Amino acid sequence: MSIPAPADILFWFFAAAAVGGAAYAVTSAHLIRSILAFGAFLTAVAGEYYLLAAEFVALVQIFVYVGGVLVLMLFALMLSTPGESQPSSLGRWSPAVGVTAVGVGAAIMIAAWHTPLPVVKEPAAGRLDHLGQALLGDHVVVFELVGVLLFAAVVTALVAVRGERR
Amino acid sequence: MSALFTFLWGFAMGVILLSLVGGFTAGFILVERKVSARMQMRIGPVHTGPHGLLQTVADMIKLMMKEDVRPARADRVAFNLGPLLTAVPAVMSFVVLPLGAGVVARDLNVGVLYFLAVPSISVVGLVMAGWASYDNYSFLGGLRAAAQFISYEIPRTLSVVGVVVVAGTLSTVRIMEVQTIPYAVLLPVGFVVYLITSVAELNRGPFDIPEAESEIVAGFHTEYSGLRWSLFFMAEYGGMFAASAFATVLFLGGGAGPLLPGFAWFWLKTLALVFVLMWVRWTLPRFRADQLMALAWKGLLPAALINLGLAFVVLFLVR
């Protein structure tokens, strides 16, 4: 019985951390801890990205998700009255929703398991360059559209938060 | 089992760099006290050890022996996590710093982005610390610190992007290698923006409203004592060195320079920048919260964008 490859050990480590963090985030009654667990989940996913030789995406995850979205969530929480979360407002629909959620989740997992994914033996040497070149080359329209989207996001955010004034 | 070796090597480097950061903190605190003293026409600590050199050692021992006071209604998990989440990312950022010509813990392909991304986790730590302390003033301090941090993060990131555009690589070691002319000369605006934003990110200098001693006691770390408190300090002083070292690598050519070996030049430049940071702190009056935010969004961010434009021009000229 040989020791599994380091990459595999790491994969399962991050996977466990991600699932554990997500589970705690969803089930905890304590909102702050819930958000912290979500942070742990995001970091674990970043680890998985790194294992896939997508170092850039991993760092984007940390930079934007943990450093930005998580902070936003914290601020949102601080603006309301933090503490214990409300009991579920689903009432008699809870079992149906639960079953649907579990069903969908299981379906996704089974589909993922049976999807033939490409096996990458050796990470490509100039992958960072490839990304940049793709963004400015074949996918430049998408790139610019993202710029437009970001602009729209600013406008929307301001309208949503401050209302239609003046 | 090269994987195991890498892990142990990583662990060892972690221990070494952590000790290094601890040493810096102790040393820099003393240096700062001496420097600030001279600037204020007094002498600073002189009693403990020759010329007061053992002052910080004494302080450290005192801190470690202090009672572990915690607010009764503080959330234990968050209270403990706060300093950790603030200090750990600061030390983690040292991984990509080349301390001298090519001596780096790990030359990540995306080193530059790593250095900027990892400390952004410490915002969460700041908010945690403030919130967990169960005191409005700490809480306010934490939120302000967080708002300040994220506001200055964008101009900082953009000023670094300018360097990446000219250098063409995200690796810190490579940037040092390809830098024939120091980028501080090619992109002076970016250099200045980077320095100013770094000071603000560290809650230092004229940007220390969140921990302003005369305003809201000690802000988000009011309720912390002893070793937990020293973790915040390690984050600050360690971050100060890291920011200076990063500036040296990105803008001042790292170890480049005549006569002396790269190692020496690197440290000289970095320590010079650290001195500048201390100098600024004790010279300039503190910014008000709204002035601070205005400076970030209406001043430094446009400046960083202009710097980016300049970088494009430089790129065009270099061709």
Place this chain on the structure above:
Amino acid sequence: MVVGDVIFLLGFGMAVVILPVATLGVLGWFRPQLPERVKGEGYESGMPQASIPRRPFHMAYYNFALIFVVFDVEAVLLFAVAGVLRDLTLGATVKTAVFVILVGDGLLYAWRKGALVWR
């Protein structure tokens, strides 16, 4: 190579986390433990804690955090592109400039709307 990076970072991270925590724990044996009610209260210049913590706070924080996330994404996308500009044509630089201008426009908009004022 990349897996090596992860392993290294994990080792490094563990050292950085475990050491301070262990030090805190071990030294705990040497510290006095004299709990008093007053020590557990928040510090407010010596007076009994008057403010009730965890009240809702200003919207300004949230405003800035929102705008921050947008610019965060922009900055990171620029990172993706910045590294290769050196080796590409002028057209690529122009395209990047267009992107930057688009987002800078967003900043201008927020500025004009007075959303960048801290209260």
